[in-house]
Amino acid sequence: MIAILLAASMLQTQSTLYTSQSFTVTDSSVRQGRYEAVATSRDTILSSYPRSGHEVHYKFSINSQENEFPPGTEHTLFLRPRGGRIETPLHTFGVRPVPHVPTPEESASSEEGVAQVTFRVDMRPMLRAFREHGYYDPPNGPRIAAADFQGVYVIGDTPPLTWDFRSLRPGATQQLSDPDGDSVYTVTLPIEASYTRPRADGRALWARHADISAFPTLESKQRLLDAI
DSSP states (O other), rough: HHHHHHHHHHHHOEEEEOOOOSSSSSSEEEEEEEEEEEEEEEEEEEOOOOOOOEEEEEEEEEESSSSSSTTOOEEEEEEOOTTTTTEEOOOOOOOOOOOOOGGGGGGOOOOOOEEEEEEEOOHHHHHHHHHSEEEOOOSSSOOOEGGOOEEEEEEESTOOSSOOOOOOOTTTTTTBBOOOOEEEEEEEEEEEEEEEEEETTEEEEOOOOOOTTOOOOOOOOOOOHHHO
């Protein structure tokens, strides 16, 4: 309650730095519709924005090779499960993802804990090429003969995913399958859903805990800038 009253008193003296139809920035806060982040001090921010959920970065692999995208290009899943489960979009192998950052309205905080995440990829381009030509030229890497096809895998930065291609072998946890024969390969893996900030008074809290008194400091007239 004290933090809320303090934030309210600070709002009365805020100086607007920028405003648009989407958001307003003052010297101590950002307001976007019904969401607001307020720097209550130069090392503390209270925010009603949804807490930032874990991002899973991943891509698919044929035969344990980096052949969907070149290094640095990948898919991103904002991990916000419902009922302990979440599915990725249905990707087509080799189609570059369209960058998308969810709005606060799309990103309402959801459950924490272990979520069952289903990865999905449409392999029809590869299977069609196998039937018509006997081989497939992936977007990245060497040609794959139909007779050499061993499997489809998902790799990534969040356990049990890994960027270590050498660990991908038939029967590995990260191997996808197509049990119903519709050319869509899937696998469901347990991934920890977590958020980057704790809660305080029903809002997300960012606060400095480390002692930085031994280092040079810079203090501006804008409390929000200093807090960030």
